[in-house]
Structures are given as C-alpha cells and as structure tokens.
Amino acid sequence: MALLTRRALGTARPARRILGTALLGASLSLPLAASPASAVVGGTPAPAARYPWLGAVGSPVFFVRPAGQFCGGALVGPDRLLTSAHCVGLLRDLPGLLNVTFGRDDLAGKGGETVAVKSVRVHPGYRETKFKDETVPHHDLAVLTLARRVNRPVVAVGSPGSARTGRVAGWGTTSEDDLFNTRLRDAQVPLPGDAACRRAYGASYDPADMVCAGSPKADTCQFDSGGPLLAAGRLAGLTSWAYGCARPGYPGVYARLDSLP
Numbered sequence: 001m002a003l004l005t006r007r008a009l010g011t012a013r014p015a016r017r018i019l020g021t022a023l024l025g026a027s028l029s030l031p032l033a034a035s036p037a038s039a040v041v042g043g044t045p046a047p048a049a050r051y052p053w054l055g056a057v058g059s060p061v062f063f064v065r066p067a068g069q070f071c072g073g074a075l076v077g078p079d080r081l082l083t084s085a086h087c088v089g090l091l092r093d094l095p096g097l098l099n100v101t102f103g104r105d106d107l108a109g110k111g112g113e114t115v116a117v118k119s120v121r122v123h124p125g126y127r128e129t130k131f132k133d134e135t136v137p138h139h140d141l142a143v144l145t146l147a148r149r150v151n152r153p154v155v156a157v158g159s160p161g162s163a164r165t166g167r168v169a170g171w172g173t174t175s176e177d178d179l180f181n182t183r184l185r186d187a188q189v190p191l192p193g194d195a196a197c198r199r200a201y202g203a204s205y206d207p208a209d210m211v212c213a214g215s216p217k218a219d220t221c222q223f224d225s226g227g228p229l230l231a232a233g234r235l236a237g238l239t240s241w242a243y244g245c246a247r248p249g250y251p252g253v254y255a256r257l258d259s260l261p
C-alpha cells in the first residue's frame with residue numbers, strides 16, 4: 001500500500017491521528033506524540049527559484065494538502081520527472097490524476113506552473129519489505145512523463161561518491177508532529193556512509209540501491225519523498241524512507257540514482 005500512505009512512525013509513538021481515509025484505498029496517518037529535536041527537519045525556508053527543476057507531485061484527490069501535494073520530484077528531461085515509486089505506485093495506471101507544480105515557494109500560495117502527467121513508469125525492481133512499522137521501498141524510483149515539455153533547467157544525476165555532506169529540499173513536514181508545513185525548505189545533511197545505515201537498519205538497507213543521509217539535526221520527513229538529495233550539486237538520491245524523522249541513530253534513506261537501469 002504505497003501511494004499516499006503515510007504510516008505512523010514506529011511503535012515508540014503510540015498516539016496518532018487518522019487525518020484522512022478511503023483515499024484510493026490508502027490512508028493517511030500521522031503521529032501526534034512529541035518528537036525528537038528537529039526542524040525538511042532542521043531546514044530553513046528556501047525560494048523555489050533555487051530549485052527550478054524541483055516539482056511538487058500532487059493530485060486533486062489528495063485534498064488534505066494544498067495543491068494536493070504528497071511528494072517531490074526532479075526534472076531530468078524537458079518532460080521527464082524522477083520521483084519515488086512509493087509515491088505513485090497506486091496511480092501508475094491513472095496518470096491523469098497526477099500533476100506536478102514547479103516554482104512555488106509555498107504550496108498554499110499561487111505562482112509557478114502546474115503540468116499534467118501523461119504516463120508513469122515504475123522501476124521494474126520496485127518492491128516493499130518491512131523494518132519495524134516502516135515500509136521499506138526497494139528500487140524506489142519512478143519516471144513521470146509530463147503532458148508537455150517545460151521550459152526549465154534539468155538537474156544532473158550523479159553519484160554521492162565520497163561526499164560527506166549533501167543537501168535536501170522539500171515541502172514536507174518539519175518534524176514528526178508537524179502536520180501542516182507547506183513551505184519549501186532545504187537543509188544541509190551529513191552523509192554518514194553505508195556502515196552507519198547498516199547499523200541502523202541491518203539488511204533492510206541495501207547499499208546497492210540506497211544511500212543514507214541526515215542526522216538528528218537535519219533530515220527529510222513526510223511528504224518530502226521523491227525529492228532530492230544533492231551531493232556536489234548533482235542529484236544523488238531521492239527521499240525514500242527512514243525510521244521516523246531525525247531520530248538519533250536512524251538516518252534518512254534515499255534511492256540511489258547511479259544504479260538506474
């Protein structure tokens with residue numbers, strides 16, 4: 001149950017509120033309990049013009065968020081947006097229900113441009129396993145073909161290489177408790193390396209198709225999925241999953257892009 005599903009974040013946090021149900025059979029649930037120190041967590045407001053290739057993936061059926069936004073995505077060709085497979089899995093055969101908005105600082109505002117989606121391709125290796133209460137998406141990549149070409153710069157895809165820090169951006173929540181952030185934010189995040197993520201997640205972390213980033217000070221969170229992890233100015237990963245947000249010992253996990261088929 002991938003698309004539009006926001007699972008509550010772990011057994012340590014029992015209090016949770018169901019915000020919406022019966023959305024294409026998926027449910028949206030977010031926790032209400034107190035969260036670890038945080039604020040994208042640890043970020044600052046960013047002008048959308050800083051990320052002209054960054055799209056907000058949304059759908060009018062996702063009425064609980066302005067612009068129906070539930071994920072991010074990165075423009076890699078004039079009509080090609082990379083996003084997470086878990087963002088669009090359930091809508092792959094209903095691409096007409098998806099749209100992408102570029103250039104909007106705050107989803108609650110206007111501005112920027114919104115483009116319809118023509119088709120969805122999900123990575124053939126996409127599958128889901130479990131880590132505690134979290135769904136672990138493997139090969140969490142999808143390509144959206146837009147209904148028209150947009151006149152915007154594309155982002156170059158790369159490998160994290162030996163980078164020690166990266167950058168993340170998104171319209172997602174600023175902590176595990178924040179239900180309502182709609183402002184684009186970005187943050188610098190450490191890249192702690194595969195060993196750190198193996199320690200956290202064991203075999204759920206697959207270094208062949210994942211890269212980990214983040215700390216208790218800065219991390220991505222819900223509704224940031226599909227958005228960028230930049231390393232040395234290149235798109236090195238897409239926000240995918242983690243155990244909660246910004247929890248000590250549990251970095252964020254990103255789908256690697258240098259293993260694209």
Ligand code: ARG
Binds near residue numbers: 223225241245246251
């Ligand atoms: N699965 C989340 C989403 O769909 C992204 C979670 C990332 N979490 C993290 N702590 N880095 O928006």
